[in-house]
Amino acid sequence: MDKLSPYALGATLYMPATRSDLLDVVFGSKLPELRSLVVCLEDAVAEVDVSTALHNLKVLLEAIAARGGRPAGAPLMFVRPRDSEMAAVLNDWPLMRHVDGFVVPKLTLSNLRAWEQAVTNTDLYLMPTLETPEVFNPNAMVELGQALKASLDQRVIALRVGGNDLMGSLGLRRMPATTLYSTPMSYVIAMLAGVMGSQGFALTAPVFEQLAKPDLLKAELELDIAHGMVGKTAIHPSQISIIQDSLRVSLEDFNSAKLIVSDLAPAVFKHNDVMCEPATHYKWAVKILERARWLGVKQTEIGSVEAPVLLAGAAR
Structure with a gap:
């Protein structure tokens, strides 16, 4: 199964x-x-x-x-x-x-x-x-x-x-x-x-x-x-x-996760003033992307409430 x-x-x-x-x-x-x-x-x-x-x-x-x-x-x-x-x-x-x-x-x-x-x-x-x-x-x-x-x-x-x-x-x-x-x-x-x-x-x-x-x-x-x-x-x-x-996943975490799992990611890099290190953060990033797939991403806009943005591949 x-x-x-x-x-x-x-x-x-x-x-x-x-x-x-x-x-x-x-x-x-x-x-x-x-x-x-x-x-x-x-x-x-x-x-x-x-x-x-x-x-x-x-x-x-x-x-x-x-x-x-x-x-x-x-x-x-x-x-x-x-x-x-x-x-x-x-x-x-x-x-x-x-x-x-x-x-x-x-x-x-x-x-x-x-x-x-x-x-x-x-x-x-x-x-x-x-x-x-x-x-x-x-x-x-x-x-x-x-x-x-x-x-x-x-x-x-x-x-x-x-x-x-x-x-x-x-x-x-x-x-x-x-x-x-x-x-x-x-x-x-x-x-x-x-x-x-x-x-x-x-x-x-x-x-x-x-x-x-x-x-x-x-x-x-x-x-x-x-x-x-x-x-x-x-x-x-x-x-x-x-x-x-x-x-739902924050947009910042979602973007960080995408960068971390990228084949082009350097060994250590900065994103939004936070250190990212694929060797140690890869498993976290995979989980973030899986969570986003099923539960969506919070899209924050000035003057508006957070609205979910569901991703392709999610069941609902």
């Missing part, structure tokens, strides 16, 4: 599988700007509603099949099962051909083998979620990363950082006036960016809980991007455009 770009995810909206409007979202009549969707059967669904949620998911997939599949330009669609046992059942549903993959909840080294045995359909991508106490241990993350690369590497789009569960394991909840980076998650995200990023994994940033504070969300997104996060989980439609606007 061709590796799906993690930058195609953009803002990823989680929706309980019990929702009645999932088909409208899948086909773009609702939230047409959405890039990726997770139909959740885990934390967002109460135990008593699991059978209803599974039935609703089946009805959704049957409706997609009846329309001939998801349309071009539709958001990427993932399913988050409750555990590996549920995943094994869903893995064998023929209707799962209409889904891009699974979000794997609470992945650890100890349950990795169970997930490997459950998700054998190689047409389904995987997004494991790091959200258990083991995540605070860098050695455990090194081992998990190595194990993932040895078994499921080509199917993993990105690793999702489960901020709420990680904070909950410490008995904490973020303060309403600060970003996640004013909590122990600052250490966790920086550590994961180094440990997992150096092994080649992309990471997506945790949710932002304060729906009435868009400026604080933007501040947190700046820190997400500075730590190399490729996308962010959204918990409400009002967050989608803010996340995706923030993920």
Whole structure:
């Protein structure tokens, strides 16, 4: 299977599988700007509603099949099962051909083998979620990363950082006036960016809980991007455009990246009063161009707001 770009995810909206409007979202009549969707059967669904949620998911997939599949330009669609046992059942549903993959909840080294045995359909991508106490241990993350690369590497789009569960394991909840980076998650995200990023994994940033504070969300997104996060989980439609606007590449970074990857680039050069060194900045430049391909470039003009300029080759 061709590796799906993690930058195609953009803002990823989680929706309980019990929702009645999932088909409208899948086909773009609702939230047409959405890039990726997770139909959740885990934390967002109460135990008593699991059978209803599974039935609703089946009805959704049957409706997609009846329309001939998801349309071009539709958001990427993932399913988050409750555990590996549920995943094994869903893995064998023929209707799962209409889904891009699974979000794997609470992945650890100890349950990795169970997930490997459950998700054998190689047409389904995987997004494991790091959200258990083991995540605070860098050695455990090194081992998990190595194990993932040895078994499921080509199917993993990105690793999702489960901020709420990680904070909950410490008995904490973020303060309403600060970003996640004013909590122990600052250490966790920086550590994961180094440990997992150096092994080649992309990471997506945790949710932002304060729906009435868009400026604080933007501040947190700046820190997400500075730590190399490729996308962010959204918990409400009002967050989608803010996340995706923030993920767009600045024109200055875009131009610098083009110069750095050029075959004619000198060993060291100055651009906009910043030193550029292709030997050390090449990987950054490639990621910037990939991000721009999927999410666009911010075009700033005097007296106007930033408007995205999407590039040729982007899916949307």
